[in-house]
Amino acid sequence: MWEFQVRPGCEDAFLQAYAPDGIWARFFRRSPEFLGLDLMRSSRHPARFFTLDAWTSEAAFRSFCEENGESYERLDVKLAGLTEWERRIGAFPSE
Template sequence: MNTESNFQSIWTYEIDGRYRTEFLVAYGSTGSWVELFRQCAGYIGTELKQDTANPDRFLTIDRWQSQSTFAAMKQTIGDAYRELDARCEAYTLSEHHVGFFADC
């Protein structure tokens, strides 16, 4: 496995349906998370997927050039990352980090 090319962090979310609009604004392809990540070298993009059977279940795939650029992001914008995460907690009932993945 090559963790130094196209590194991905994947999360699943169960949201509170009352906050679907806010969740989409924060986690969408032009949302708050993307704005934050764009400040960092090595960020490629984010995909937001909605479960077709459960409209309150979502998956995000954050893509980075490498594991090292992802790690650098945590150092560079760690405080802002934690602040945004705390603000977004109200939108979700649960969140689960599926894991880190890399192209083979």
């Protein structure tokens, strides 16, 4: 799960990039271990968003990142201007 503070005026671009059918989800779909992505907007802070990326396991996510590290980094840098900050909240196994 990730938390993002979106820059003023970048909300629409952020929503497109981080939506369940956005560029991040399409990137993650390279892996059969990726189950989907949920995007949520804070009701108290409209510029604050949360994403929950679902994988078969944390190991599957880590393996994907190792195998696709350069592409992941390029995409992260490309979209960095949409947010003021982001932070990883954590991983939450469904078991």
